[in-house]
Structure formats: C-alpha cells, structure tokens
Amino acid sequence: MSGDAIDVSGLSKHFGAFRAVDDVSFHVESGEIFGYLGANGAGKSTTIRMLCGLLAPTAGDATVAGHSVARDPLGVRRAIGYMSQKFSLYIDLTVEDNLAFFGGAYGLSGRRLRSRMDEVLTLVDLRDARGTTTADLPGGIRQRVALANALLHAPQIVFLDEPTAGVDPASRRAFWRLIRRLAHDGTTVFVTTHYMDEAEYCARIGLMVAGRLVALDTPSALKSLWVPGTMLAVHGTGLSSAAAALAGVSAVRAVEPFGAGLHVRVDPALADGREVTRLLAAAGAREVSVVVTEASLEDVFLAAVATPEGPAAAPAQVSP
Amino acid sequence: MTALRLFVMRVYAMAFKEALHVRRDVQTMIMALVMPLILLLLFGFGVSFDLDHLAVAVADEDHTPASRLVTDAIANSSDLRVVDGLESARDAERAFHRGDAVAALIIPRGFAAALARGQAADVQLLVAGSDGLTATQVLAKAETVVAASAARFAPAGVRVSAPVTVASYIRYNPEGRSALMIVPGLVAYILAMIAVLLTALAVAREWERGSMEQLFCTPVGRLEIVIGKLLPYLVLGGLAVLLVLAAGAWVFDVPFRGNLWTLGLASVLFLIGMLGQGLVISVITRNQMVATQAGLLSSMLPSMLLSGFLFPIDNLPPPLRLVSNLVPARHFIAALRGVLLRGNGFAELTTELLALAAFAGAMLTIAALRFRRRLD
Numbered sequence A: 001m002s003g004d005a006i007d008v009s010g011l012s013k014h015f016g017a018f019r020a021v022d023d024v025s026f027h028v029e030s031g032e033i034f035g036y037l038g039a040n041g042a043g044k045s046t047t048i049r050m051l052c053g054l055l056a057p058t059a060g061d062a063t064v065a066g067h068s069v070a071r072d073p074l075g076v077r078r079a080i081g082y083m084s085q086k087f088s089l090y091i092d093l094t095v096e097d098n099l100a101f102f103g104g105a106y107g108l109s110g111r112r113l114r115s116r117m118d119e120v121l122t123l124v125d126l127r128d129a130r131g132t133t134t135a136d137l138p139g140g141i142r143q144r145v146a147l148a149n150a151l152l153h154a155p156q157i158v159f160l161d162e163p164t165a166g167v168d169p170a171s172r173r174a175f176w177r178l179i180r181r182l183a184h185d186g187t188t189v190f191v192t193t194h195y196m197d198e199a200e201y202c203a204r205i206g207l208m209v210a211g212r213l214v215a216l217d218t219p220s221a222l223k224s225l226w227v228p229g230t231m232l233a234v235h236g237t238g239l240s241s242a243a244a245a246l247a248g249v250s251a252v253r254a255v256e257p258f259g260a261g262l263h264v265r266v267d268p269a270l271a272d273g274r275e276v277t278r279l280l281a282a283a284g285a286r287e288v289s290v291v292v293t294e295a296s297l298e299d300v301f302l303a304a305v306a307t308p309e310g311p312a313a314a315p316a317q318v319s320p
Numbered sequence B: 001m002t003a004l005r006l007f008v009m010r011v012y013a014m015a016f017k018e019a020l021h022v023r024r025d026v027q028t029m030i031m032a033l034v035m036p037l038i039l040l041l042l043f044g045f046g047v048s049f050d051l052d053h054l055a056v057a058v059a060d061e062d063h064t065p066a067s068r069l070v071t072d073a074i075a076n077s078s079d080l081r082v083v084d085g086l087e088s089a090r091d092a093e094r095a096f097h098r099g100d101a102v103a104a105l106i107i108p109r110g111f112a113a114a115l116a117r118g119q120a121a122d123v124q125l126l127v128a129g130s131d132g133l134t135a136t137q138v139l140a141k142a143e144t145v146v147a148a149s150a151a152r153f154a155p156a157g158v159r160v161s162a163p164v165t166v167a168s169y170i171r172y173n174p175e176g177r178s179a180l181m182i183v184p185g186l187v188a189y190i191l192a193m194i195a196v197l198l199t200a201l202a203v204a205r206e207w208e209r210g211s212m213e214q215l216f217c218t219p220v221g222r223l224e225i226v227i228g229k230l231l232p233y234l235v236l237g238g239l240a241v242l243l244v245l246a247a248g249a250w251v252f253d254v255p256f257r258g259n260l261w262t263l264g265l266a267s268v269l270f271l272i273g274m275l276g277q278g279l280v281i282s283v284i285t286r287n288q289m290v291a292t293q294a295g296l297l298s299s300m301l302p303s304m305l306l307s308g309f310l311f312p313i314d315n316l317p318p319p320l321r322l323v324s325n326l327v328p329a330r331h332f333i334a335a336l337r338g339v340l341l342r343g344n345g346f347a348e349l350t351t352e353l354l355a356l357a358a359f360a361g362a363m364l365t366i367a368a369l370r371f372r373r374r375l376d
Helices: A044-051 A073-079 A095-105 A110-123 A139-151 A169-184 A219-226 A239-246 A274-282 A297-306 B003-024 B026-046 B065-076 B089-098 B111-117 B132-150 B178-209 B211-216 B222-252 B260-285 B288-305 B318-324 B328-340 B350-370
Strands: A004-015 A018-029 A033-038 A059-064 A080-083 A157-161 A188-193 A204-209 A212-217 A230-237 A252-258 A261-266 A286-293 B054-060 B080-083 B103-107 B124-127
Touching: A004 A044, A004 A188, A018 A044, A018 A059, A018 A188, A018 A204, A018 A212, A033 A044, A033 A169, A044 A059, A044 A157, A044 A188, A073 A080, A080 A139, A095 A110, A095 A139, A095 B003, A110 A139, A139 A157, A139 A169, A169 A188, A204 A219, A204 A297, A212 A219, A212 A297, A219 A297, A230 A239, A230 A274, A239 A252, A239 A261, A239 A274, A274 A286, B003 B026, B003 B222, B026 B178, B026 B222, B054 B065, B054 B089, B054 B132, B065 B080, B065 B103, B065 B111, B065 B132, B080 B132, B089 B103, B089 B124, B103 B132, B124 B132, B178 B211, B178 B222, B178 B260, B178 B288, B178 B328, B222 B260, B222 B350, B260 B288, B260 B328, B260 B350, B328 B350
Parallel strands: A033 A188, A033 A204, A080 A157, A157 A188, B054 B080, B054 B103
Antiparallel strands: A004 A018, A004 A059, A204 A212, A230 A261, A230 A286, A252 A261, B103 B124
C-alpha cells in the first residue's frame, strides 16, 4: 500500500462539554515517523485511542491502513500495533507468556508464533528475558517488551503513546534507535511524546494545544515558521537585569532565559550579535559572549502554546 | 484460515492465559478449592436443625411400673432428657414455665389401670410454643418415644389390652438427619458464591490493571473473551464441586443414589450460570471492590433465602415463590436432592436442567452483549 497510512479528517472527541479533541485533520505517510506533541491533557492519548478504534469519535472519521475507525474498528485493530502509555501487559506473566497470549489473540500459533516471538525479541534485544515475569523488569525494559508485543503480528502501523515516559536517558536513546529502525524497514510509526529532543527524530510533527492541532510540519519548517529570525545564545554575568535593555529594540523578537544565559531571537539586521552585546554591556552585563544557535522545538512549543491561533499572530515577546 | 479455527484459537489463547493467572495466584486457588471445604464443614457442623437433649419435665402421678416405663423411655432417649424431682402436674407446669423444660409430660393417676382395663390411656404433653421449631420437634419426638415405650409394657409384665401404634415412616431420610437436607443446599450456596466471585474479579482486574485496553486493541471478539474467561474457572469450579460432594459424603454421610451424569450436567450448567453472572457484574462495574460487593450480595442472598436451602419454596409468599424460579441455586438444590437422596436421573430432573441451561444461556448472552469493545 502506498500513500497515506493514516488519513484523519475533522476528528473530534467530546466528553460532555469538554472537547478533548476538536476538529483535527492530518495525514501520515507510509513508512514515516510521525510525532504528536503536546502538553499533558492536550488530547494526544485521546487521538491515539480513536485511531486505534478504542474510542468512538464524536464527529469526523479517520482511515487507518485503509479501514475507517468509526465503521470498521476491527479492521483497524488487525492492521495496527498499539503500545499504551501505561504498561498494560500482564505483570504476573512472563515475557514469553505475554507474547504467546497476544500472538494467539492476533491468530498466530505454532511455528509461526515462535518465529515471530524470536524475531521481535531479537529486535528489542531481550531474548534472555523470555522467562522473566514482567513485574520483575525495570521500566525501560518493560517498554521494550511492550514494543515487541505491539510488533508481534507485523503490523503496518504502530501507535506508541508516550513510549519513553519515565525511562532513563540511555534507554530512551536505545528505544528511539529501535523506532528509527522500524521506520527504515517500512513500518509507519505514530508516536506521542512530550520530550522535545525526541521530537527532533520525527519526520513530521503535529502540535496539539488544548485539543486542537495548531501546527504540523517537519521540525525545521516548524522552527522557521514559529520562531523566525536568528537565535543568539548569550552568556555572561548580570544578564537577567540587563535583559530589559533589549525590550525596546524592534529588531529583537524574543528574549527568554535559557540555562544560565539568555536566548535572544533577532531579525537579520542584528544577526551578527555585536549590537546585542553592546546593549547588554551598556546595561551592566559583564563578560558577555554571543554565539548563533539553532532554535529548538521547545521554542516552537512555547510559541505555539502562547499563541495557538498561529505564528502570524505572535507579537514580539520579551521576558527577563 | 477459517473463522471457526480462529475463534477456537483465540478462545484457547484467552483460556490458557487465564489459567496461567490462576496458577500464579494462590489467593484464587484458595478461594476456589479451600474455602468451599471450610464453609461446608463450618456450616455443616454449625447449622443443624437437629435438636437433642430437649428437657422434658415428667410428672408421674401414677407411680406404677407402666408409668415408670414411659419415664425411663424418655430418660433413655438420646433426643430427650427428663427434668428430675417433680411430684405433680403443678411442679411440672412450674418447671415448664421457668424455662427449665421445653415440654412437660403428665402421666395422670389411673394411667396403668386404664391400660389394664383395655381403655385408652391418656397422657398429657404440654409444649412450649414460643420456639416453633423446637415445639414441632419435641412434639414429634415425645410422641414417638411414648408410643414406642408401649411396646415394652408386655415384656415388663404390664398387662395391656390396647397397644398404641403410631404409623409413621420418613422416606429418604428415615433418621431425620438435617445434614441430608442441609448439605445439598450448602453445596449450591457455597458454589454460587465462589463461582460469581471468581469471574467478577477476573474481568474487573483487567480493567483496573489497564490490560483491558491492550486486549481491546487486538482482534479478539467479546464472545471469545467471555468464553475464554469462563473455561478455566469452570474447571476450577468443577473441582470444587467434586471436593465438596466428596466431603459431604465422607464427613456427613450424604448418600449418592442417582445418576452421576445428571449431576455432572446440572453442576456444569449451574457453574456456567453463576460464572456468567460474575462476568456480567464484572463487565458492568469494572472495579474489583464494587464487583466483590455486588457479587457476594447477588449470589449469597438469593441462594440462601430463595433457593429452598433454609426455607421451603412452598412456604414463600407467592410473589417470592415466582422470583425464586429465577434463582439457579433453587434448581440446582432440587437437582442435588433429587440425585443424591431420591436417586433421580435425567427423566425426573428435566425441568431443573432446562431452567439451569436457560439461566446460563441468558447470563452469557448478557455478558457478551454488555461487553463494550471500546473504552468509553
């Protein structure tokens, strides 16, 4: 199947008066890693559950692997793998028993089941953990078991709902290596996260704010759209009190604290940083150094949360 | 791959997984196999309608060998005992009134003389009616003992020309042992409770642990989940039936006079019905705490009050008698008593088996229909 793996149009989910997901439309291409970003409660999990056929949409529809989630949720389930936010395999069963059960649920048996179990356990590098009860495994390894489980029936699309929440950085990195490998082998990956560094790995990103999809594009396109200009990383002493000096300058688009220093976003006229250095020094900052840096997705996220109506509406913002 | 093969495979996967849970869960095993035995022994020994050593005040105003024979008969009976030291009907009445005796037997002056003349010899039996059950039993027992004592008049040299005979005989349970009445009722009561709890917890647990979400993401159908969940507990319940019946036979001497297959079928249908009821509760409540409460109430109360276990169905007010038809324990108890005591088989218990099958079918249908394959 070529073209779109997922096609969402006007998808909404209301819980009473609360609009968890509000008129969301987008599409995901086959073999793509699609990141879904948003704060907790922004509607990420609700969207994913609708796309997996677990929740019926209030309005709109989505086609997942050619099946409508509203009319043919069973067809959707056969074609997808799902890994929920909370570890939801059986903690009193071993890795192998869990995989055997879910394999059976997907209609795998006998030699086919055993060879698929071997393949997915090799992929996540957990062949030695077969006989371990999942309750005895640390979080990072459990997530890999859950991923292996989601891949058991070789689905075209996998949905991963915050797969790395609460997992240590090394395990997170290893997990993302797996995700990239899956996409490379042709599986479409739909992943939600609130780690901005992880979002950089995605081919495209959708940004959810309060139930609405406010932005959708490649990470670099999002950055140039939402945080235009040049990002300057400023270091020195006395910066926080001197930052106010930049407020009145029209070519300065945004000033935000970043680590021990400042992130100052400027128009091309100030891109070399000399004027910024001069202004800060005049306001009392010492040992000021300025380097050009790249905007992060965190900057995009903050801009989007501040002005969900869109980047055009974004005023120049200055905060000390 | 055919749809049927897929169905069987998924049910098998589900049942096997559930069996693994049970194997690793000591609590469930204890609940299914040890608790029924403990309950049976506790109730079996604790709940008894047999009253013995009922105190009977005897006032012998006759003071003849014949009247002493009657008094001795009561004193030697295991069910009754004589309250000593009474001289007259007045004393007896007083003991009776104080509660020292539940009944008073008065042998009037001229008792032996009347017997010798060939006239009807009356004795008076006063029974305390304040406790209905005791009153009935003491009445029956005193009557039997007194009537039996008459048979000993002649060998003891008392001349009798009008012997008293009481023609009564209790079929199936000649000794009137209440264990024979209680054990089948207990078996149904205990199994109803255990079976409902087993499945009520099994589905609610999946909701609470979040594994239901993962399960719903697979193509497993609701009927497959329902049947797969049921099978391992049916096996466990079957074991419990065997254990409890064996204990009933061994400890309480409950006979087995009827058809084994009839009892087997009745047990399986009853278990499916009760396990199905547990599933329905579990599907609706989604919460182990609530499911436990609802499971206990909905199984214990009807199985105890509306099943014929403690109160005969015929004694229920008409509306409740109608409701009792919907209580599977009623039909199961009828089947148990039929097979164990009356020696019944399929022919005599068709109605009960059909009723049990109807309940089981209804519960499974409701469980499957109410089982939402979605999270909302």
